Amino acid sequence: MRRIRLRSGAQVVLKIAPPPDVEVMTYERGAMATELAALRLIREHTKVPVPVVDFADQSHEVCDADYFFMMYVGADNLNVIRDTLAETEINAYDEALGAITRELNTIPGSAFGPLAGPGESTWRAAFLRMVEELLGDGERRGVDLRHGYDVIREVVAAHASSLDEVTEPRFVEWDLWPGNCMVRDGQIVAILDHERAFYGDPLMEFGFTGSESSAYGNATFFIRGYGHRPFTTAERTRRRLYNLHLALIQIIETNFRAHTDTERYDCACERLRDTVALLGE
Template sequence: MESLTKNRQTPATLRAMIERAYGPDEVPGPATDWCTELGHGWFNVAYRIRLRSGALVVLKIAPPPGVEVMTYERGAMATELAALELIRAHTTVPVPAVDFADRSRELCDADWFAMPFIDGDNLGMLRDTLTAAERDAYQEQLGAATAELNTIRGTAFGPLTGPGSDSWRTVFTAMIGSVLDDGERRGVGLGHSYAGLRALIESRADSLDEVTEPRFVEWDLWDNNAMVRDGRIVAIIDHERAFWGDPLIEAGFTASELPAFGDSKAFMRGYGHAPLTPVEQIRRRLYGLYLALIMVIETEYRVMTDPGHLAWVRARLDEAVALVTAT
């Protein structure tokens, strides 16, 4: 995917990164086929690297400091590193190991880290080739993996790297408020007034008070962030949007209120979640609104111009606003 935030580096810089992470003996030789950009992500740039030994690894590099990102994306690589550490320490959910992380800004202008390459297929790219039964089986696995991730308990709501709050209502309203602030700052037209959206959110915010225990939330666990092989998930990737929050905000629940995102039944079956209560339904609709606002506003920050994508995300925002209004 093409995006303004992708911080591409020269072969010379990539070689220097390899030397720092794996030592001089692993720097690739003169061949030209040692490096391939992995293109499916929207935010960070990632390269598949063949080391001199033949081992495959990935270098992931954060956006350059001069590119304006949305508020919730600031410090995303530090969040991802914290998330990987938590997941590996407290769950059996498969995630890549971190071979080396560098936040010195000495070799390039941003944070970066190195990890083993995952031998598998990206579920999002594979999805259209699967039968309905195969898709459901993977969604059940995603549900089970998400449920296990959500067993990790935190001490406060908010960013993994802090600061936090003992109130989910305070944290979530600040999260969605910052997205609206980002949109206003760049003059993004939403088809709905910013003041009206803030009032709508506040009028439903008491539903958030039901959430009293901070849990690890992956939030971005879509098909595109699952690597699969031989019918099973072999790795979950891209953890930079994780936080301490309400598990019901997880991506797999989105379709329970926004049908354009698919069918949530298999995910919920794998997760082990009962049908949503009325208060959970209100919260889930607020979370759908949060996602829809991000999808629309990020098009300005990422300079996305595909008319089909722009029309689709704006339709989702209209749908999300209508659902929250109807509760």
């Protein structure tokens, strides 16, 4: 991603996808096409503020990867300034994030899974495929989960029936955390980075992670802004499965991104261990 000043003096942001010879995780393939589709859906179906795309090119005629230009948002990154805010300000932003997320989740889908397809007729099938793709990535790279891969498969399978309650595919932003929020004068003025969006269970949104693990923060004000009632037993089980999925991503991506510091890997392994324990395994 690059910030560019044009001859006119206007500023834009250029985003370029990885070239085809760079190995990415399975769920990251076609990420830029997903982001463009997500931006279009958000603009068409909601009032959630997102940057306007000025130009997109997926032809690979100019460079060997997809790219697009979008408007530059002159505002602060919420995650960057979070430590400078009063607790009441943080709570207000979390509540606003909850309301924004709920609005995004009103966008309907025709099947579960990637925005561009192929989709699944059930959420159970789509989520199990997502987990299996992650495990396949980890096995291919020889990533140590500090759990056996088959143990993780067994844990997920043992609780998969909780997924069957989800019957309506809904737009899930998934990566809507403070680092993807731009704020100005106490308001969220833009949300960024939509390449991980899919159709699934709204309970999988990042804002709910803290409801089952304090390691991800306090979800109280997000849930208040979202307007979600107290979770049922099945919903709590699903949220724990989604935390397990998130921990797997955080562990395995450290290998794909060639991290030399093990802090993120170690923390993610702890979160996976804790989530497996919560699931009673």
